[in-house]
Amino acid sequence: MSWSESWVLAWEALRANKLRTALTMLGVIIGSACIVLVVTVALTGKKYVSAQIEAVGSNIVYAALSQPAGAQNIARSDAISLEDLRAVREGIPEVIRAAGTNDLTMTVVADGKSWPVGLIGVTQDFEQIRRLVVVRGRYFDDTDFSTVSKVCVISEHLAEMAFREQSPIGQDLHVNELTFTVVGVFRERIDTFGQSEIRLDSVLVPLPLIRYYTGDASIVTLYAQADHPDHVALVTKEVGDILRSRHRPEAEYNVQNLSSILETSRRVSLAMTIVLLAIALLALAISGIGIMNIMLVSVTERTREIGIRKAIGARQPDILYQFLLEAVLISVVGGLIGIGIAVTIPIFVETLVRFLPVPGGVTIPISWLSVVLAFVVSGATGILFGYLPAKTAAALDPVESLRYE
Numbered sequence: 001m002s003w004s005e006s007w008v009l010a011w012e013a014l015r016a017n018k019l020r021t022a023l024t025m026l027g028v029i030i031g032s033a034c035i036v037l038v039v040t041v042a043l044t045g046k047k048y049v050s051a052q053i054e055a056v057g058s059n060i061v062y063a064a065l066s067q068p069a070g071a072q073n074i075a076r077s078d079a080i081s082l083e084d085l086r087a088v089r090e091g092i093p094e095v096i097r098a099a100g101t102n103d104l105t106m107t108v109v110a111d112g113k114s115w116p117v118g119l120i121g122v123t124q125d126f127e128q129i130r131r132l133v134v135v136r137g138r139y140f141d142d143t144d145f146s147t148v149s150k151v152c153v154i155s156e157h158l159a160e161m162a163f164r165e166q167s168p169i170g171q172d173l174h175v176n177e178l179t180f181t182v183v184g185v186f187r188e189r190i191d192t193f194g195q196s197e198i199r200l201d202s203v204l205v206p207l208p209l210i211r212y213y214t215g216d217a218s219i220v221t222l223y224a225q226a227d228h229p230d231h232v233a234l235v236t237k238e239v240g241d242i243l244r245s246r247h248r249p250e251a252e253y254n255v256q257n258l259s260s261i262l263e264t265s266r267r268v269s270l271a272m273t274i275v276l277l278a279i280a281l282l283a284l285a286i287s288g289i290g291i292m293n294i295m296l297v298s299v300t301e302r303t304r305e306i307g308i309r310k311a312i313g314a315r316q317p318d319i320l321y322q323f324l325l326e327a328v329l330i331s332v333v334g335g336l337i338g339i340g341i342a343v344t345i346p347i348f349v350e351t352l353v354r355f356l357p358v359p360g361g362v363t364i365p366i367s368w369l370s371v372v373l374a375f376v377v378s379g380a381t382g383i384l385f386g387y388l389p390a391k392t393a394a395a396l397d398p399v400e401s402l403r404y405e
Contacts (some may be wrong), residue, residue, distance in 0.1 A: 027287020327386020335378025
């Protein structure tokens, strides 16, 4: 018997029991869809976390003086200085930018109302390192730093609160007893929700102004940007070495980078992916057992048919291939349907998100490797669990089969 005849017979046998075939196929559909969706969710999560970190600032290393609770041995000379910032910028070849900040809590007075804000002294490269978006006006220029101009760049929310419908550019902002001229309005590319020095209501000023008003020229947070992701770990180490070499041995500095957060998210994502893939494979295994069970029932129901086919010349391999092809058809067609559903869901979600107020939209990557894996595993499920029923059918005695009622 030719392969084409085996395919036709297998297909006709499945069509004769459409409901049973569909229910048997359901487990394969769920399992194969899960494989694709699990990998898609993992890739989407990884891409989202990477985008968030890139939006905060790429290849960033940040350092601050460590102040353990109850510490009594911290000296003023331990604070990070502008000279330290210059040493990091000039002494580490892999650093392309370096910036520093010093923030204070103050009060803004406008329209007879007052509320707390963060007054943040920044250096020239802070905007580029933190990838701030200047939505109105401008950022500070070299003249603002050299002449210690009383200018500021304020957050969007503060601009709305303090100036209402008016344009804030060129207007005065009263912060405590200080008065600054607003030259720009900014926002974070990705909101850090107050987990950085930038708050909802923030006032950026040139760092020399902080020294002019408070007498404190120290830097609370030092930022260094590596020229390549592969150099982040090296820059982290070298920044720590420079700070420790320029200060007392007793001083401790907390030097970290965002790559550690990304690496943690990758590990969590990998662990979740493994667990969910295990569940998907379990679903496929259960569906395979279902295929084997139904095929064994089918062999019993079709014992007389098998006997007739053997009586007119069908060989054992012909019977084996027919029943094996039936199992493979169930698993492969189920796998294709499951893959189709899994690929359609992300496309539907992306289309739906376009009508929602999501900044920048959402892109859901589909791993075609997971599609191939789902197809191969679903096909293998049919072969693995369909072989025993097919072998059982092929081994039936034709004489006994013809007597079966």
